[in-house]
Amino acid sequence: MKDQLFAVIDVETTGGGINGNRLTEICIVLLRGPIVVEKFTSLINPEKDIPRHITALTGIDNAMVADAPRFYEVAKKVEEFTRDAIFVAHNVNFDYNVLRNEFKELGFEYSRRKLCTVRLSRKLIPGLFSYSLGRLCDSINIPISNRHRAEGDTDATVILFQRLLSLDDDYKVINSFLHVHSRQATLPPHIEAEQIHGLPESSGIYLFKDRQHKVIYAGKAIDIKKRVVSHFYDRMSKEYQLGQETYHIDHETTGSELVALLLEAECIRKYYPKFNRAQKRPGAVYQIVSYTNQRGILQLALERTNKLRESIGTFYSRALAQEKLEFLCREFSLCPKYCSLQRNVEECSHYSIVSCEGICSGKESVQAYNEKVRAAITSITEESSTFVIREKGRHFEEEAFVLVKNGTYQGFGFIDAEVQVSRVEDYEPFLKRQTATYHTHKILSNYLRKQGTPEVIFFENEQETEMEKPVAGAHRNALIMATHGTLTMEF
Structure with missing residues (x-):
């Protein structure tokens, strides 16, 4: 493996989600073992505006890339440069997925074995305070200049990778990072092992797609690769059928499990995948509503509905809605009868709420009571932080x-x-x-x-x-x- 080719890569982008992140710059340094063989670097016209906050970070603006080649003009060079090489980057999944998506836009599949210098550094240089590129380089005295530009970051990553190679002389750690799980040999018929190999081992969402690239299942995971593989080794008939109908797998990393949950919910709402059962229907919600009765009294009531209506407050459980009504009743001295907490009574006699000031018995004016109800309604609005x-x-x-x-x-x-x-x-x-x-x-x-x-x-x-x-x-x-x-x- 001493003659193995490694392509150390860094990209700069416009920022954005899985479908909107476009290249603005790329640098590739080709190594044979630890020896630098060749370098390729170029600005890229992303064919969209570069946001100001990205320009503030990288220094790359729209004018700089106006006359730069578009990705399709350098795609062949990138493919040839990396063809027989292992794809190496700091936080490799980001750079790899950006490039893979650029090739996908052109109608081509891009697949390479990957190595992450973050993970390698954690293994071979343990105990550092931070493994971000800037702080890691400071910790082990690697010069880094032109930060957040592709060539500057790639040059620093090359030196880092050469250090890592020197610490792994027999390539034992590197080989372990490249090892494909043996049980992937029995993947479903339409899934290539490289699709699985390219999945990250981090939090995010994944999308199973059929032959026509229609989303048939959306899921979230703390470890995307592990969760995806688990689907294909579940003996349940639903999971087997899912595997038989899956031709493509997309994913988006989030880092945060909370963001993954929210993104999964959005994907299910948007694509309505055939194999997702949960979250396809909204379920019943409970709403606090107000209306004026025949006596002119402003009443509060609780409604269960499957459709969103104009309301004071919306809750996903009856218990929470009931709790809120009781809170308002106590806090603003409202009447349990006119808050739908008691029914079919002339005067309220709630077992725990005794704050009523007499609207139900004629001791309080309608005008004064309605003012209290309006104050209670306003209080809910003010809680919307x-x-x-x-x-x-x-x-x-x-x-x-x-x-x-x-x-x-x-x-x-x-x-x-x-x-x-x-x-x-x-x-x-x-x-x-x-x-x-x-x-x-x-x-x-x-x-x-x-x-x-x-x-x-x-x-x-x-x-x-x-x-x-x-x-x-x-x-x-x-x-x-x-x-x-x-x-x-x-x-």
Whole structure:
């Protein structure tokens, strides 16, 4: 293996999700063993605008790539350069998937064996504080210049990889990283082993597609490769049939399990895959509604529905909705009879709520009572917080975030750790907008209820000043939103 070719690669991109991330620059250094043989580097016209925050990070703007070759003009060079080589990169799945998607846009399958210098470094140089490229190079005295440009990062990765080769003289570790699980030899008939080999061992979602590339199953996993393989070795007839109908597998890494859950829900809503049973239907929700009765009294009531209607608050369980009604009744001295907590009674006599001030017995005026009801309704609206949940990203130099604005789930995104954010508006350029549904409401509610100390940042009244509260307080306020607040949903 001393004559093995390695292609050390780094790419810069426009940013975006699985289908929108386009190349702006590529650098490939070809090594035979530890010896550098050749280098190829080029700017790439991504055929779309480069966002300003990407330009701020990389220095690559629209003018720089205006006259650069498009990917199809360099695709043959890239394919030939890497044809007999093992694909090497720092956080290899990112660079590999960007290139694979570029080839897919041209109608070609791109498949190479991969090595990740992050994983190799963790194995061969254990115990470092950080394995991000910049900090790792600082730790072991590797010079790195022209940071966040393809050639500068590739040159540093080449030196790092040469160090790793010197620490693995018999290639024992490298061979173990390249080893394909033997049971993959019995994969379903239409799945190539390379498709499985190219899957990451990290959190994200995966899509099984049929011959026509129609999505037939969407799933989420903490380890995508392990979870995908498990489908094909399950003896249940459903899993067998899924394997027989699967021709293609796509995936998107998220780093965060929460983001994976939310993205899975969006894929099921969008594609309605034939093999997914859960989340295909929204399920019943419970809504607090208000109406004026014949006496002119503003009443609150609880409705169960499968369709979203105009309401004061929406809840995914009856218990939560009932709890909220009882809370409002006590907090604002409302009448249990006119909050649908007691029926068929002349005057209220609730077993635990004794705060009624007499609207049911004529001791309180309708006008005064209705003012209290309006205040209760306003209180629910004010609980609809704007906040961000921060999670780990897809690699060491990135953070994931989930944005809820005025009580409504907006979507998720990823931010480079070097980008400064201090206002809710700062998250917008990085946001991948999603549809708020019954299932995203439930996912967020369960997450906030179960997590002991999630990293939540609250923004007050959407002003420019960020009001970051202590974790315990943030968790408590988030739980109020999750259990009692309002989320806008679509079905």
